[in-house]
Amino acid sequence: MNRQIHLNINGEEKSVYIRNADTLLTALREQLGLTGAKPGCENGDCGACTVIIEGMPQKSCIMLAVEGIGKQITTIEGLNNTPIQQAFLEKWAFQCGYCTSGFIMNCHALMEKHPDAEDVVVENWLQSNICRCTSYQEIKEAIHSVLSKNS
């Protein structure tokens, strides 16, 4: 019942065998070994599985793998030395690290899309992710340090 599809992930064309019912998150983790996107709720509530699709952050747990066909998919493994990763490091914006990939992907898309985003926009975007360890103050400092650098 599995079928082969092609997905463009982090700039590379990848063939994966999936069930039609598989979510993108499952395909990434179990077929491609890209485990940076995490299951936290598998219900779209927590954002730990966030990836970037065509420039927009998406929760890969509520998207089917087949919906990713023909789209540019970026996962945390596709980011290398970006300003937001550096900012997360410098501002101690994580502890256990489980929500971090999702937060970074969301922040990265935000700064690409709205490099001079105001507080309210940042809040709107980042409220879709949950971090249980930090106080969010650290994440706020991280995203703002990058936004101000950009503007």
Add this chain to the structure above:
Amino acid sequence: MDVIGKSIPRIEAEDKVTGRAKYTADFSSPGMLHAKLLTSPHAHARIVKIDTTEAKKAPGVRAIVTGQDIPIRVGPHIQGRPLLAIEKVRHHGEPVALVVADSEYQAKAACKMIKVEYEAIPMVLSAADALKVNPSLVHPNLASYSKDNKVHPEINTNVANRTKIRKGSMEDGWKQSEIIVESSFFFPQSDHAAMETRCATAEIFPNGVVEILTASQAPYDVKKLIHDHFFVPLEKVHVKVPLVGGGFGGKAAVQLELLAYIASRAVNGKKVKLANSREEDFMTSPTHIGLDAKVKMGATKTGQIMAAEITFYFIGGAYSDEGVDISKAAALNCTGPYKIDNVWCDSLCLFTNHTYATSFRGYAHIELTFPIERTIDLMAQKLQMDPIDFRLKNVIRPGDTTPSCAELTQSNIGDVFQCLNRAKALIHWEEGQKTVVENERIKVKGVSCFWKTSTSSTNASSGAVITFNKDGSINLSCGVVEIGQGTKTTLAQILAQRFKMDMGKIHVMMDVNTEVNPEHWKTVASSSTYMVGNAVLRAAEDAIQQICRLASSVLLCNPEDIDVAEGKAYLKSNPKKSLYLKDLVHGYQYQNGNAIGGQVIGRGSFIMRHLTHIDPSTGKGIPGPSWTVGAQAVEVIFDPKTYTYELKKAVSVIDLGKVLNLMGATGQVMGGMSMGLGFATREGFTYNGEGQVLDTQFRTYKMMRYGEQPEYVVEFIETPQIDGPYGARGVGEHGTIGIAPALANALSLAVEVPLNKLPLTPETIWQTKRGESNDSL
């Protein structure tokens, strides 16, 4: 070279920001099977019949296990919990059957094909239900369970444990009290809600070796339990723990590991993974305990507290797990950080038909601090004293004793007085506790104090081993799990400081493997830095002695003449005369080829000292090595029209003995405050009339989200703990402890009604203001 106190970034940071950090569920292998649990839809029901015929025929199914296949009961203090329900279910979400299949979706589909017939039994859904005359019994067979002799369940009741504190004379205390305050307090069960749900895989090899990979704070407990319950020799149980995605106490309980073992055993030892969904993590795996409490406190007119009578009714859920020990810890520290000479406390852990509770960040202290700090404010109000002045007058100090009569010294307790004064300044108390701001909104401030000790096993121990690479760099092996608290970074700092070596030269093995790492009791109770840090210092000392001995033969002097720094062993009197560590730590070789010495391997260990068991009739005893103390303050703006409020500022001042990593410690405290605010403002399970948990997803179980946070301010006081590494005390849990009462104190002032029930939602505040019942008892 000084690294103590510096904000050294966590050593696993790069892996975490690149998505390369691996957690338990990230590991899979071809052919690995998957297990899924069928759980109970009922809170309390007899199992009449389980029919697995159809499910067994479902595609991909390799095995199905039910309770009657595993007739054992487990539990850290009272062994009353079956791995899969036997005869009856005791809470919504309790595992009833386990299906092993080729893939998770097949296991899930087969679960739905299992037919279970239930017969309802009257439910126990509150402390009042549990305590009524002739109650429905959650455990009618309580007397038949094995238990350790430190818990005191009451047979034919729902009381799982009772701890008594009898200190001083209540008669004298009340006689000397000129004012008395009496109140009740409540909060429901809630959840740890770590972002990583619990997960375990198990594999049994033909030679009998059992390999468990798990998201656990207590790998050595997992090892012991596999041995105890399944008779696998200890040396054959290997438990591995990679990075853990948040613990908060919830992953110190052992549950999925035993089920994964059962699952693997059912398929001839093949590797099986069992991962919780978020829903299962909420209702099947253990939660944060709930509480009903009554406090009566008396003081003189001048504000000296003379007596406290405290009753805790912990809502422990269906099985005792750590609930019974949490209720004990609450009794032993029941007054909070105040000097009270006459104390009576009965702390009960009750069996109820809720998901069972286990340790939660703060271990009884977050729970006891809410009723106590609310009562302190009510006392101050009745005395017409400033709540901070009233606290300052009564804070506990070295020379005083705790409710369990443990003596406090300059070393084992921090300075509450100084913490509170500093918090007072940081929250700008002088502006006034209550002021009206724009749009008739009210700005209010509340404070609280807290203390916490670790309530560990009296013989809890830790070990550390250091080995050297041929370039002189160091490897550290220990049993602490990295759950986000950053202990492994701190341990590297401790080691770097002792060797006066660059942090980059220290490698700490990140994953835990019980096969190779020396045991650490468990990664709980803010005690890892204290325990393992001491073991690491001893390992360093041991290695340095070996290095100095060897270097002394080469440099023709005594070992005492030599010290170690910057990758060298040098003559103290002439540091230019030195040897590189790299030329010593794998043996020293002379020019002619002769070699002496050998590999340097440093060993260190630590065991708790002077802790005692607790006297069952008076509660006397020493529960922990030290009390970290602190003061917290919250400022909110309350809107009397809508009963909504905005969190403006939250302050913590904590005496942690010595700051080892400033940003690390600050982050722990800020994160703790955030969790405390979640618990105070919105979290808590609600149940329907059938005892079913209603909030099993993050869209109904609300958590703090980005942008809702106030401004956080954290400061530290440093009163050294003499036997802590470089004087440090634990600080992982403490930010969480006093936030809820500080908020409730502020909001009570705003609405002019005592708010003694959590969470403080606009709805509950409005209900209380309208005079609806505040207590469930």
